[in-house]
Amino acid sequence: MSWKIKALKKSPWVFHVNTGACNNCDIEIVDLLTPRFDVERFGIKLVGSPRHADALLVTGVVTAQAVKRLEEVYKQTPKPCVVFAIGACACQTGIMYGGYHVAGPVDKIIRQIDPGAIIAYVPGCPPKPEAIISGVVKVLSAL
Amino acid sequence: MKQTNKNPVLAVGPFHPLQEEMEFYQLTLDGEIVTDIDVRLSYNHRGIEKISETLQFDQIPYLVSRICGICSASHPLAYVQAVEELADVKPPVRALYVRTIINELERIHSHLLWVGLAGHFIGYDTVFMWAWRYREPVLDLLEEITGNRNNYGNVKVGGCREDIPNEIKPKLLKELELIERKTDMLTKAVLDDPVLHARLKGVGVLKKEDAVKFCVTGPTARGSGIDIDVRRDDPYAAYNDLDWKVIVQQQGDVFAKAVVRLLETFESIKIVKQALNKMPDGPILTEVKEIPAGEAVGHAEAPRGETFHYVRSDGGNRPVRHKVRAPSYVNVPSFKASCLGQHIADVTITLAAVDPCYSCTERLAVVDRHQNTMLTFDELLKMSRQKTERIATDMGLPKLNPPLVDKDGGP
Amino acid sequence: MKVHKIMEQTELTEQLEKIRGKLIAIEQPRPNRLYLSCESENSREIVKFLFEDVGARFCVATAIDADHCFEVLYHFSYDRTGCVISVKAFIRDRNKPSIESVSHFLPAAEWIEREIHDTFGIEFRNHPDMRRLILADDWPQGVYPMRKEGTK
Numbered sequence: 001m002s003w004k005i006k007a008l009k010k011s012p013w014v015f016h017v018n019t020g021a022c023n024n025c026d027i028e029i030v031d032l033l034t035p036r037f038d039v040e041r042f043g044i045k046l047v048g049s050p051r052h053a054d055a056l057l058v059t060g061v062v063t064a065q066a067v068k069r070l071e072e073v074y075k076q077t078p079k080p081c082v083v084f085a086i087g088a089c090a091c092q093t094g095i096m097y098g099g100y101h102v103a104g105p106v107d108k109i110i111r112q113i114d115p116g117a118i119i120a121y122v123p124g125c126p127p128k129p130e131a132i133i134s135g136v137v138k139v140l141s142a143l
Numbered sequence: 144m145k146q147t148n149k150n151p152v153l154a155v156g157p158f159h160p161l162q163e164e165m166e167f168y169q170l171t172l173d174g175e176i177v178t179d180i181d182v183r184l185s186y187n188h189r190g191i192e193k194i195s196e197t198l199q200f201d202q203i204p205y206l207v208s209r210i211c212g213i214c215s216a217s218h219p220l221a222y223v224q225a226v227e228e229l230a231d232v233k234p235p236v237r238a239l240y241v242r243t244i245i246n247e248l249e250r251i252h253s254h255l256l257w258v259g260l261a262g263h264f265i266g267y268d269t270v271f272m273w274a275w276r277y278r279e280p281v282l283d284l285l286e287e288i289t290g291n292r293n294n295y296g297n298v299k300v301g302g303c304r305e306d307i308p309n310e311i312k313p314k315l316l317k318e319l320e321l322i323e324r325k326t327d328m329l330t331k332a333v334l335d336d337p338v339l340h341a342r343l344k345g346v347g348v349l350k351k352e353d354a355v356k357f358c359v360t361g362p363t364a365r366g367s368g369i370d371i372d373v374r375r376d377d378p379y380a381a382y383n384d385l386d387w388k389v390i391v392q393q394q395g396d397v398f399a400k401a402v403v404r405l406l407e408t409f410e411s412i413k414i415v416k417q418a419l420n421k422m423p424d425g426p427i428l429t430e431v432k433e434i435p436a437g438e439a440v441g442h443a444e445a446p447r448g449e450t451f452h453y454v455r456s457d458g459g460n461r462p463v464r465h466k467v468r469a470p471s472y473v474n475v476p477s478f479k480a481s482c483l484g485q486h487i488a489d490v491t492i493t494l495a496a497v498d499p500c501y502s503c504t505e506r507l508a509v510v511d512r513h514q515n516t517m518l519t520f521d522e523l524l525k526m527s528r529q530k531t532e533r534i535a536t537d538m539g540l541p542k543l544n545p546p547l548v549d550k551d552g553g554p
Numbered sequence: 555m556k557v558h559k560i561m562e563q564t565e566l567t568e569q570l571e572k573i574r575g576k577l578i579a580i581e582q583p584r585p586n587r588l589y590l591s592c593e594s595e596n597s598r599e600i601v602k603f604l605f606e607d608v609g610a611r612f613c614v615a616t617a618i619d620a621d622h623c624f625e626v627l628y629h630f631s632y633d634r635t636g637c638v639i640s641v642k643a644f645i646r647d648r649n650k651p652s653i654e655s656v657s658h659f660l661p662a663a664e665w666i667e668r669e670i671h672d673t674f675g676i677e678f679r680n681h682p683d684m685r686r687l688i689l690a691d692d693w694p695q696g697v698y699p700m701r702k703e704g705t706k
Contacts, residue, residue: 022209024213034276034279035275063185065186065690096194099190099193100193100699100704101189101190101690126293185689188688188689193699355611356660356662358660377637378636439583440629442613449613451629453629453640464616466616468614476664476665
């Protein structure tokens with residue numbers, strides 16, 4: 001296993017991207033920082049720039065306007081990185097399926113620019129904070 | 144906003160961990176004073192109104208609940224009320240009480256969320272952690288009643304899906320006591336803090352005449368002396384049967400809006416307690432077989448203000464037209480009045496004071512113009528927090544005086 | 555409705571008589587719901603009357619593709635009585651649908667008129683700032699997703 005992946009597994013720094021979400025998944029992600037869940041004790045840190053991130057937590061359906069932004073963020077994130085599609089919208093557009101302004105879901109957009117991207121799915125509407133933690137931990141252990 | 148050659152617009156990364164939503168505010172500055180502000184919406188536009196036309200009337204509450212995560216009870220309620228008006232259907236009284244309880248619990252956790260975010264924006268991270276920690280029991284209550292922390296899916300045309308069993312009422316009332324105690328502690332700490340008074344009073348003032356011009360609603364309006372509240376003005380659910388106050392402040396600044404939200408939280412707790420005690424027994428659903436042709440409106444007081452839905456039917460299974468207007472759609476544009484003339488350090492808190500439900504409207508990313516320099520959102524946040532530090536230092540006081548202390552030991 | 559509200563509602567009805575001549579009809583399906591229909595040529599005056607003279611609060615505008623015409627409904631809330639008043643303006647020309655903007659005296663309508671222009675292709679004459687609001691930068695011109703034909 002490369003030293004990078006080892007480092008990633010030790011204390012993943014994550015960057016949160018909202019590509020057109022209702023806010024629920026985003027709030028549950030921010031909830032991870034709060035005392036009840038407190039992910040910082042696991043070394044998981046929410047960072048302010050994709051350039052420092054090991055993983056992306058992506059929420060939302062990827063609207064037509066958000067496509068370029070998501071692509072830019074992905075390109076800026078140093079590889080290897082894991083893209084977590086958080087929530088039903090990010091996984092497969094959920095109830096927003098077929099909307100005229102919906103370009104997603106997340107994997108479709110990411111694979112357009114990187115067919116070999118590592119993408120993980122945490123379904124739920126919204127997924128509970130425990131589910132998000134479980135998803136992140138599961139994936140990073142499997143790497 | 145017209146393009147001026149003097150101050151070129153530079154797009155800056157909209158992402159900040161605690162900002163949640165993609166935003167594109169565009170500020171024009173003269174030195175460090177905001178002279179113009181605009182917003183590029185679109186990042187969150189999902190075309191929900193069109194999707195609505197493809198769904199059946201009873202599927203739509205699931206859709207509109209996901210317009211915005213924290214107005215996720217108000218949107219389906221306003222929609223369902225419009226359809227019930229169309230079909231001339233009266234839900235049973237118990238259902239009205241269940242709706243009231245869920246909507247008020249949502250108001251409580253939404254206001255606590257705002258207090259936390261506002262605290263974060265001005266450098267009171269203790270307030271952020273505290274407020275969000277004590278949101279959790281409210282979310283637990285909602286999960287107990289409806290099965291989900293958010294997106295309750297409990298309203299249906301004609302009534303509710305899930306009842307609140309009488310057996311769990313004592314537990315709910317006990318939890319409410321805890322929530323009330325914690326909110327009281329938080330409120331006192333926040334409202335009695337002299338640094339906060341100095342930091343937030345006179346900041347981001349929305350004058351009453353501007354508030355009327357922009358037709359704002361909710362705490363944004365009530366903080367500027369406009370005495371409106373859909374729950375009292377056009378009563379729905381069980382609000383007419385319960386005893387509660389509309390909270391209004393006159394100053395129109397960020398502090399006034401904070402006071403409105405904090406005091407409203409207590410009113411909401413009061414409403415829930417009364418509703419739990421007064422709920423009559425009985426069914427929670429009136430069967431509705433078909434929706435006739437016609438049109439109707441439904442509105443509800445979401446935590447951010449009035450949620451407005453219009454529905455037109457041609458007698459079929461799906462609406463012919465469903466218009467959704469979230470409160471932030473009218474509240475956010477008032478930034479033209481409240482942000483202009485403000486110092487750059489106050490912009491984040493002024494914008495946050497409207498409590499833009501980012502998904503409700505569309506969303507904004509901070510794009511900044513300052514001649515040829517860029518200002519990231521992080522930098523704006525830093526300026527905001529530095530201002531608070533300066534004020535605290537000048538007053539010779541620590542932030543949060545007295546400090547927040549959890550005597551209960553809590554979860 | 556409480557007594558003082560009934561009185562205020564009566565006053566409202568009396569006030570509306572002042573613009574009766576500009577209306578096609580007044581419908582009142584229930585005590586606190588009014589629909590004032592008019593031709594689009596008169597909508598600006600009626601909206602101005604409701605906002606400035608009656609003092610009602612603008613909520614939002616709804617545009618509808620109604621096959622043989624377009625409709626633009628301006629919804630107001632008369633908070634004193636809880637009455638929602640909707641001005642229903644008919645735009646008869648489907649080929650070049652156009653209506654006078656109300657944003658000059660009603661800033662609260664600026665965004666929704668831009669949104670309707672984006673999604674329905676209705677022109678709002680004399681709008682102070684008609685720029686794209688909610689559709690993506692690269693959304694094709696001339697495609698109005700909220701019309702019946704949608705994005706076809």
